[in-house]
Amino acid sequence: MSRNHALWPIGPWALFIVLAIGWVAYWHVVAASAESRLRAWLDSQPAAGAEASIARIERAGFPALLRLNLADARYASVRGGWSVSTPALSLHVDLINPQHVIFEAAAPIRVGLADGAATEIAADALIASFRTAGGALAVAGLEADNLRLDDPDKPGVLSVARLVANLREDPRARGDYQLALDLQTLVLPRDVRSFETFGRDVAQARAAIVVGKGAELLAPAPNDPLGVWRERGGRLRFDALAVDWGPLEATGRGEGGLDAQHRIEGRLEIPIERPAPVLTAIANGANVDEDARRALALLAAGFAIGGGDIELDVEAQDGVLRIEGLPVRMLPPAY
DSSP: OOHHHHHTTHHHHHHHHHHHHHHHHHHHHHHHHHHHHHHHHHHHTGGGTEEEEEEEEEEEOTTTOOEEEEEEEEEEETTTTEEEEEEEEEEEEOSSOTTEEEEEESSOEEEEOTTSOEEEEEOSEEEEEEEEETTEEEEEEEEEEEEEEEOTTSSSEEEEEEEEEEEEEOTTSTTOEEEEEEEEEEEOSSOOTTOGGGOSEEEEEEEEEEETTGGGGGSOBTTBTTHHHHHTTOOEEEEEEEEEETTEEEEEEEEEEEOTTSOEEEEEEEEESSHHHHHHHHHTOTTSOHHHHHHHHHHHHHHHHHOOOEEEEEEEETTEEEETTEEEEEOOOOO
């Protein structure tokens, strides 16, 4: 047997060993780089008006995956007055594209506000992904199964069987963002004022939203998380809004924002094929102004007899909610 034939079986094994050693080295380099970037981000937060801490970072997932398990993670916006904390969080890093990271909640998340209010977020599965390009956010996404939001100081729990949200920069306007939302089987924690008769079960809700001046949300004012965004002209544009809620099953459009008193302002236009049940349900709400109740009941009766459809006009302006131009109730500050 020639010398070349004797060495032939060794060649593939040698190549395998070289590749394996290279992969082990690459995995540890990427892991060290990810951990280093995470620690650098933690150190940079005080200069950005925030506080962030992680009690312990552990590497896991070798050899096929890279995961950093984070214990007692906390982030607090000093200027915005809110905080987020959780006892366990996992950071998954894409080994092929380290700029793509995925956060997976391994325990409930607590969101606290400046006034002491707090909400606990829990889910069977809760995953958020981020991909950056050139140091800026390119795409972000959130998926959750059986999501639950519980405010201990208020009755009821908000739950969503399935939630999918995707965010990306709007290519048509720098600083604007496109947000797509899809919520399935939503249960509200309490009746919605003026829409009590619609019930608390929302079969589904979908929205395609443009967040105008969305980049300003990253620079909250002290004790006013939406102050800078509002003052610089931040608005929401609903390019599409679909909802299946009680008697309402329709797709609309509109826009909105906040006024100087933090009250919701804006307008929704919602085409409705069978408006009588919707108008009747609104008229029967417990907090509807009596004059509006009578007018809405007459409108409902007219559509019940004559049929036809309507483009329902819902407007919030100067602290007043109006439906078809009829003042229904006063609007308090959103926060």
